[in-house]
Structure formats: C-alpha cells, structure tokens
Amino acid sequence: MRIAQLESRTGVGRHTLRYYEQEALLPGIQRRANNYRDYPESAVRQVELIRQLQSFGFSLSEIRTILNGIQSNEVDCAQGAQLLAEKRLDIRKQIRQLRQVDKLLAAEQVRLEESAARQACNVSEQFS
Incomplete structure (x- = not known):
C-alpha cells in the first residue's frame, strides 16, 4: 500500500x-x-x-x-521484565497523580456549584 x-x-x-x-x-x-x-x-x-x-x-x-x-x-526475558516493571511503576505514579488532580477538581467543582447556587438564589430574591 x-x-x-x-x-x-x-x-x-x-x-x-x-x-x-x-x-x-x-x-x-x-x-x-x-x-x-x-x-x-x-x-x-x-x-x-x-x-x-x-x-x-x-x-x-x-x-x-x-x-x-x-x-x-x-x-531477553529478564530485560523485558525489567522494562515492563519500570513502566508499571511509572503508570502507578501517574495514576496517583491523576487521583490527586481528580480530588482537587472535585473540590473545586463543588465550590463552584455552591457559588452558582448562591448566585441563583440572590438573583431570584432580587426579582421577588
């Protein structure tokens, strides 16, 4: 091709x-x-x-x-196993970092949702 x-x-x-x-x-x-x-x-x-x-x-x-x-x-099985072990460690580290980022983003999302709900309440109270 x-x-x-x-x-x-x-x-x-x-x-x-x-x-x-x-x-x-x-x-x-x-x-x-x-x-x-x-x-x-x-x-x-x-x-x-x-x-x-x-x-x-x-x-x-x-x-x-x-x-x-x-x-x-x-x-070379030993070399291949070592390479894969190292990559698995790297992946585990990335997973830990992603979990930390996920927690931070979840907390920020909650904060923004609560802020948005308060703003919506304030707006509706102004028009009442």
Whole structure:
C-alpha cells in the first residue's frame, strides 16, 4: 500500500510514518519501480502498536527494542521484565497523580456549584 493509504488507515501523518521508517520501526518497506514506498499490510498493525506503546510512555528506543525482540523471536526475558516493571511503576505514579488532580477538581467543582447556587438564589430574591 502507498503512504497515503497507510496514513488514512492509521491516522498518522506521512512525516511521522517516514520518521518511523528512518528509525527502523517499520520493517519490510519495499520500493516500487517508480521509487514509491510500498508498505506491507502488517504496517497498519505495527503503527498502531507503536502509537499505543508511546501513549503508555515508552520511548521510541524502548519500542525499537521491543519490536526487534518480537520480530526476531529472541526476547531477553529478564530485560523485558525489567522494562515492563519500570513502566508499571511509572503508570502507578501517574495514576496517583491523576487521583490527586481528580480530588482537587472535585473540590473545586463543588465550590463552584455552591457559588452558582448562591448566585441563583440572590438573583431570584432580587426579582421577588
């Protein structure tokens, strides 16, 4: 498939797709006789996996290590387990921080709702 099709199917821009290719995150890309890139069907899933891992906080370097291990079927289990353990710690920290932010936002929401209710009472009393 051409890059426009891959872009359309994944929602990832062509500049990013070319960057992924340059960073060796998208293997198996052939060149046609007209020098256009020809992406395999598997590139769709590969791009989706890259985006998911990025959204979980994995760096492109870490993603490359994971993808290389998957593609070669030679995963260093100890290294993989350590990487995942570190990411889980990061995620737990983010969850704690998000819970704190949620509590602050909930308190502010209550304060604003109470203020709005008082203002509505004051307005209705003026017109009575």
